Amino acid sequence: MTGVGGRPEVVIEGSNSLEGPWKEYEFYYKPGDRTYPLTWTAPHQPRLDWQMWFASLSSYQHNPWILSLMHRILLGQNEVLDLMDRTRSPYPVSPPKYIRSQLYLYHYTKLNKNNSAPRAWWTRTLQKEYSPPITKDNVDLLAFLNHHNMMPAPLPKKQPPQSNVVQMLNQIRILANQVSPPYLLWSLAFTALAIVTLGSMMNKKKKIKDAVNANVVQKVS
Incomplete structure (x- = not known):
C-alpha cells in the first residue's frame, strides 16, 4: 500500500x-x-x-x-x-x-x-x-x-454522578493507558492461551485417571 x-x-x-x-x-x-x-x-x-x-x-x-x-x-x-x-x-x-x-x-x-x-x-x-x-x-x-x-x-453545566461501573471502567482505562497496546494485547492473548492449555492438560489428566480407575474396578469385579 x-x-x-x-x-x-x-x-x-x-x-x-x-x-x-x-x-x-x-x-x-x-x-x-x-x-x-x-x-x-x-x-x-x-x-x-x-x-x-x-x-x-x-x-x-x-x-x-x-x-x-x-x-x-x-x-x-x-x-x-x-x-x-x-x-x-x-x-x-x-x-x-x-x-x-x-x-x-x-x-x-x-x-x-x-x-x-x-x-x-x-x-x-x-x-x-x-x-x-x-x-x-x-x-x-x-x-x-x-x-x-x-x-x-456542549458540556453539561452539572456533571451527573457516575455509577460504580463507570468509575471502575475509568480506572481500568487509566491502567490500560500505561501499557503499550501491542504489549497489552499480546499479554491477554498469552494469558488466554495459558488458561486454555492448562485447562486442556487438567482435563486430559482427569480422563486418564478416570480410565485407570475404571480399569481397576473392572479387574476387581
Whole structure:
C-alpha cells in the first residue's frame, strides 16, 4: 500500500504565533519525527494513525474529520489528546493558539558510506500546506464543522454522578493507558492461551485417571 515513490504523511503543527516557531504533534505509530525509532504495532490496529495516512492521499475537504481532530486539539480535549503521544506533546500544559498541517513525503534513510546506521530513520520533503493555520474560534472552521455535524457537544453545566461501573471502567482505562497496546494485547492473548492449555492438560489428566480407575474396578469385579 505504501512505499512506492515515498510515503505521504500529514504532520500537524501548533504555534502561539503565525510567525512561528511551529511545533509538531507526534503520534504513537505513524512517521513524524525523523529520528524517532519505528514502533511495533501487531496485533494492535492504530486506527487514527492509519486514517492519517488515508487523509494524506487527498485533501482535508475530503477528510473533514481531520479538521475536527485539530479543533479538539485546540480545545485541549483529553479524550483526543490521549490518542496521540502525550509524552512528546509540544504543548503539554495548554494548547497552542494556532494549528495547521503540512504534507510531507517520507523515505527510509540509507546506510552511511561506512555502513553505519544514520541517526534518522526517515528523510522527508515538504510537498505543500495541507490545511491553513486556524484558531479554535475561527468562523470558517466552525461553519465547516457545523456543516458536517462535527461540532463538539456542549458540556453539561452539572456533571451527573457516575455509577460504580463507570468509575471502575475509568480506572481500568487509566491502567490500560500505561501499557503499550501491542504489549497489552499480546499479554491477554498469552494469558488466554495459558488458561486454555492448562485447562486442556487438567482435563486430559482427569480422563486418564478416570480410565485407570475404571480399569481397576473392572479387574476387581
